[in-house]
Amino acid sequence: MTYDLQPAGSHYIDGAYVDDTAGAEIPVIFAATGARIATLHAATPAIVEQALAAAEKAQADWAKLSPRERGRVLTRAAQIMRERNYDLSVLETYDTGKPLQETLVADATSGADALEYFGGLAASLTGEHIPLGEDWVYTIREPLGVCVGIGAWNYPTQIACWKAAPALACGNAMVFKPSETTPLCALKVAEILTEAGAPAGLFNVVQGMGEVGASLVTDPRVAKVSLTGSVPTGRKVYAAAADGMKHVTMELGGKSPMLVFDDADIDNAVGGAILGNFYSSGQICSNGTRVFVQKGIKEAFLARLSERLKGAVIGDPLDEATSFGPMVSEQQMTIVQGFIEKGVAEGARLVTGGKRLDRDGWYLEPTVFADVTDDMTIAREEIFGPVMSVLDFDTEEEAITRANATEYGLAAGVFTADLSRGHRVIGKLKAGSCFINSYNDAPVEAPFGGVKMSGVGRENSKAAIEHWSQMKSVYVRMGDVEAPF
Numbered sequence: 001m002t003y004d005l006q007p008a009g010s011h012y013i014d015g016a017y018v019d020d021t022a023g024a025e026i027p028v029i030f031a032a033t034g035a036r037i038a039t040l041h042a043a044t045p046a047i048v049e050q051a052l053a054a055a056e057k058a059q060a061d062w063a064k065l066s067p068r069e070r071g072r073v074l075t076r077a078a079q080i081m082r083e084r085n086y087d088l089s090v091l092e093t094y095d096t097g098k099p100l101q102e103t104l105v106a107d108a109t110s111g112a113d114a115l116e117y118f119g120g121l122a123a124s125l126t127g128e129h130i131p132l133g134e135d136w137v138y139t140i141r142e143p144l145g146v147c148v149g150i151g152a153w154n155y156p157t158q159i160a161c162w163k164a165a166p167a168l169a170c171g172n173a174m175v176f177k178p179s180e181t182t183p184l185c186a187l188k189v190a191e192i193l194t195e196a197g198a199p200a201g202l203f204n205v206v207q208g209m210g211e212v213g214a215s216l217v218t219d220p221r222v223a224k225v226s227l228t229g230s231v232p233t234g235r236k237v238y239a240a241a242a243d244g245m246k247h248v249t250m251e252l253g254g255k256s257p258m259l260v261f262d263d264a265d266i267d268n269a270v271g272g273a274i275l276g277n278f279y280s281s282g283q284i285c286s287n288g289t290r291v292f293v294q295k296g297i298k299e300a301f302l303a304r305l306s307e308r309l310k311g312a313v314i315g316d317p318l319d320e321a322t323s324f325g326p327m328v329s330e331q332q333m334t335i336v337q338g339f340i341e342k343g344v345a346e347g348a349r350l351v352t353g354g355k356r357l358d359r360d361g362w363y364l365e366p367t368v369f370a371d372v373t374d375d376m377t378i379a380r381e382e383i384f385g386p387v388m389s390v391l392d393f394d395t396e397e398e399a400i401t402r403a404n405a406t407e408y409g410l411a412a413g414v415f416t417a418d419l420s421r422g423h424r425v426i427g428k429l430k431a432g433s434c435f436i437n438s439y440n441d442a443p444v445e446a447p448f449g450g451v452k453m454s455g456v457g458r459e460n461s462k463a464a465i466e467h468w469s470q471m472k473s474v475y476v477r478m479g480d481v482e483a484p485f
Helices: 045-064 067-083 085-096 100-106 108-124 156-169 185-195 210-217 231-243 266-275 295-309 330-345 396-403 419-428 463-467
Strands: 011-013 016-018 025-030 035-041 129-132 135-143 146-150 173-177 203-205 222-228 247-251 257-260 290-294 349-352 367-370 387-393 411-415 433-436 469-476
Touching: 011 045, 011 185, 045 135, 045 146, 045 173, 045 203, 045 210, 067 085, 067 108, 067 156, 067 185, 085 100, 085 108, 085 156, 085 185, 100 108, 108 156, 146 156, 146 210, 156 173, 156 185, 156 203, 156 222, 156 463, 173 210, 185 203, 210 222, 210 231, 222 231, 231 247, 257 266, 257 396, 266 295, 266 411, 290 295, 290 396, 295 349, 295 367, 295 387, 330 387, 387 396, 396 419, 411 419, 419 433, 463 469
Parallel strands: 146 173, 146 222, 173 203, 222 247, 257 290, 257 411, 290 387, 367 387, 411 433
Antiparallel strands: 011 016, 011 203, 025 035, 129 135, 135 469, 349 367
């Protein structure tokens, strides 16, 4: 099976593709060439209404099924996704520009993991019995209802599944809006769920820009909003959802620290820094873009890093030999070029990279700055591109204080041979997703999410169930009711 890049319709609603060409045109551009590969249309108010009505109807029937039946559908969808991993990965590469070498192991596979995990968990979502003498209370875990998912452009397949899997396992329906930059992959997730036996209307995909998202978030039929995106967008969506007292999960940006102590294995630390800065061309929210290296090994670290970056294979992302691809869009590339210029202007030492490649598409060299200070723009603001800032430090206490001096708190990592120090330092770092002698691992079994301005709530793991369901308690009195009159 090879997917046609031009879908049968812009939106997937009530189990079928639909379109309304009155909606604004959404061009789909292949980041490696700049060529248009498909054209979609943003949802009109009529399309949004159609999606919400379909979700509301499907949710009522879906919630009546036994949890095991719901789980079976998700597990079947995971199996289909794994069987089609190659085609889904090629589509992801066209959608995002990420190398096929990467998408084959990190995107549809991660989505399938989520569907399988929550499919298996569904039948275990029970309440409890609370004895109170001869009286007692029992609890019931109930779905929230119609939920809205709003995706980012860096992991379109994974994000759709990370939101859909726990939502559907808990008995909810979903209307999902992908990023307008990467609109193709979520449509295939919707197709696969239908094929796996999900009722028509259970998972709907509508395309569009901010106004489409706003119309979904503010609709009174919507019980929950889950956003993956930037902090400015998160502020707006969170405020709009709060006005309707909706449940929210906000998975936002970061400026995460990675601390490398002088007893660390340098190759492992460099490997972690590469994964935390250059995987997906640096377009990952949890990236450890502030790499604090203890002064004793700073130059050795930079030398080994520069050497290993020479091994990056920059080229056609559809070639499996390519290990570093283009930025997702011209706009994003321009933003990152601006940060590189600021880094140079503010006095950081450009160790390697920094230039746009002379070829079609939106390619920037992997870029490393050293001698970065905490007040520099590149050390404070989220860049979301292949730019690493290396800062040096003397003591553990200093590194912890400086690492925490940010409004963000998504991720943090520590590289050290002293595991006591590893646990001690991680215990003091203010971040939600942390790593010791590793970086950017995101298994579905582990909670993922941030603190401070990096968001609220958690995705994945059993913790996600609390964010996609609500608890009803029932007090049962076995004797007579006593009243004062």
